[in-house]
Amino acid sequence: MKKIILGAALVLSAFAIKPANAQVNFNLNLNIGSQPEWGPVGYDHVEYYYMPDIDAYYYVPTHQYVYFQNNAWMRSTRLPDRYRNFNLYNSYKVVINEREPxxxxxxxxxxxxxxxxxxxxxxxxxxRDARYRNHWKDDRRDDREWRSNNRRSDRGRPEVDYRNNNSRPERGRR
Incomplete structure (x- = not known):
C-alpha cells in the first residue's frame, strides 16, 4: 500500500513540476528621429523638454508645447506670441521623462x-553623431530646393499660395 501511495505521489508531483519558460521582454523605445533639431544631444528617448527660460514644456511625441496661460496649462503646436523672441536653438532644455510634468x-x-x-x-x-543623421542637411541640396520652391513670377513675388493656412509663413519663429 505504501508503494501505491508513493507511486501515485510521484506521478502527481511529475505533473505538478513544469519546466520554466524563460521569457525576456526587451522594450526599447527610441524616438531620436522625432526629436526636434533644437533638442539637446545624448538622449535616445525623450518625452518632454522643459525650458526654464520660459517655464514651458515641449511634448516630443505630438510636437506640442505646454505652457501656462489664463490660469490653465495649454497645449499648442506653436508657442504664444509673448514668446516670439524666444530662441529654441540657443536656450537650455532639460529632458524630463515623466507623465504630465x-x-x-x-x-x-x-x-x-x-x-x-x-x-x-x-x-x-x-x-555629427551618427544617431542624428536624419537631421543632417546637405546645404547645396537645400539651396537648390529653396530656389526651385521660391521661383519668382514676373511681379517679383514668390509663387506661393497663402490661402492654405499650412503654407503661411510663421512670423517671428526663427
Whole structure:
C-alpha cells in the first residue's frame, strides 16, 4: 500500500513540476528621429523638454508645447506670441521623462532655475553623431530646393499660395 501511495505521489508531483519558460521582454523605445533639431544631444528617448527660460514644456511625441496661460496649462503646436523672441536653438532644455510634468511645475522651476539664460548646450542640429543623421542637411541640396520652391513670377513675388493656412509663413519663429 505504501508503494501505491508513493507511486501515485510521484506521478502527481511529475505533473505538478513544469519546466520554466524563460521569457525576456526587451522594450526599447527610441524616438531620436522625432526629436526636434533644437533638442539637446545624448538622449535616445525623450518625452518632454522643459525650458526654464520660459517655464514651458515641449511634448516630443505630438510636437506640442505646454505652457501656462489664463490660469490653465495649454497645449499648442506653436508657442504664444509673448514668446516670439524666444530662441529654441540657443536656450537650455532639460529632458524630463515623466507623465504630465507640469503637474509638478513648482518642483521643476526650483530645480532648474539655475539653467535660465544658459546657452552652452549642444543641440541635435549641430551634432555629427551618427544617431542624428536624419537631421543632417546637405546645404547645396537645400539651396537648390529653396530656389526651385521660391521661383519668382514676373511681379517679383514668390509663387506661393497663402490661402492654405499650412503654407503661411510663421512670423517671428526663427
Amino acid at each position: 507640469w503637474r509638478r511645475a513648482d518642483v521643476y522651476r526650483n530645480k532648474y532655475a539655475g539653467y535660465r539664460g544658459r546657452q552652452n548646450q549642444v543641440i541635435i542640429r549641430d551634432s
